[in-house]
Amino acid sequence: MKPAPFDYGGAEDLAAAKAALAGEGVKPAAGTQSLGPMMNLRLVRPGALVDIADLPALREVRETATSVLIGAAITHAEIEDGEAIDPTPGWMRAAAGNIAHRAVRNRGTIGGSLAHADPAADWAIVTTGLGATIHIDGPAGARTLPVEDFLTGPFTTALAPGELIVAVEIPRPGENARFGYNKYTRQVGEFAKASAVVLDDPANNRRRAALGALGGAPRLIEDVDALIEGTLSPEEAVAATVPDLKVPTLHVTALTRALALMDQR
Numbered sequence: 001m002k003p004a005p006f007d008y009g010g011a012e013d014l015a016a017a018k019a020a021l022a023g024e025g026v027k028p029a030a031g032t033q034s035l036g037p038m039m040n041l042r043l044v045r046p047g048a049l050v051d052i053a054d055l056p057a058l059r060e061v062r063e064t065a066t067s068v069l070i071g072a073a074i075t076h077a078e079i080e081d082g083e084a085i086d087p088t089p090g091w092m093r094a095a096a097g098n099i100a101h102r103a104v105r106n107r108g109t110i111g112g113s114l115a116h117a118d119p120a121a122d123w124a125i126v127t128t129g130l131g132a133t134i135h136i137d138g139p140a141g142a143r144t145l146p147v148e149d150f151l152t153g154p155f156t157t158a159l160a161p162g163e164l165i166v167a168v169e170i171p172r173p174g175e176n177a178r179f180g181y182n183k184y185t186r187q188v189g190e191f192a193k194a195s196a197v198v199l200d201d202p203a204n205n206r207r208r209a210a211l212g213a214l215g216g217a218p219r220l221i222e223d224v225d226a227l228i229e230g231t232l233s234p235e236e237a238v239a240a241t242v243p244d245l246k247v248p249t250l251h252v253t254a255l256t257r258a259l260a261l262m263d264q265r
Contacts, residue, residue, distance in 0.1 A: 174203020
C-alpha cells in the first residue's frame, strides 16, 4: 500500500523543528523504519512530516563525568560501529548489532525506536536495564524522564503533543560492573518474542533487571538483589513480575540466559 498524502519538509534547527511540530497532525521523522511501514499500511496518517534526522542538536554525543548523552538521531549502526561513544564496555554496541538487519540499522535511530515504543524493541529493554534517562523538548520546554516512566505501554510514551526526544542519557557503569541481555527470536532480524536484561553495578550501588517483549512496556523485577544473588530463581522472578503471563517459558529462558551472560563478563 501507499501512505495517505502528506507534506514533507526539513527544519534548520531544533527551534524550527519544535515550531513545526506544534502544528496539528505533524510528526517528526528520522530513520522512518517504523513510521514508514505504519504509514504505508495507513495505521497512521500524519498530515505532514518534519525531517529531524540531520539536526545538529539531535546528532550530538556528549560526555559527562557520570554519563553519555546520545543524540536521538544517532543510528543503530553508528552505535554498532563505535562511531558514537558507547559509555558501556561494549554492551550497547553488541545490542545495536543485533537489531533487525543492517539495512534497518543504517537508517533506524535510538530516539525513533524509543519514541515508537514497540514492546519487542531492543532499545526499550536495554535502556531500561541500563537505567537511561530520556531528554525531551517541546512547547512547554525541556524535561527529563527515567526510561521506565517514559515508556507507558504498547506504542505509547509520555511524550506530549509537539514534544520530541532530544537525547538518551546512559549512566557510565563502574568498575567490575556486569551486564547480560538476551532476546529470543524465531528468525534472525525479527522482533523478540521474549527478552530480559540484568545489570549489577556495585561501584555505583545499582542493580537492575527487567523483562521485555511483554506486549507493553518492560517491567522491572522488584527483588533484583535476590535474583542476582541466586536466592530467587528466574521462574520465581518472572512469576512475581508478570503473574498474568500465560506462557512464561520463553521469558524464564531469556532471564536465565541474561544472568548467565552477565556472569561471563
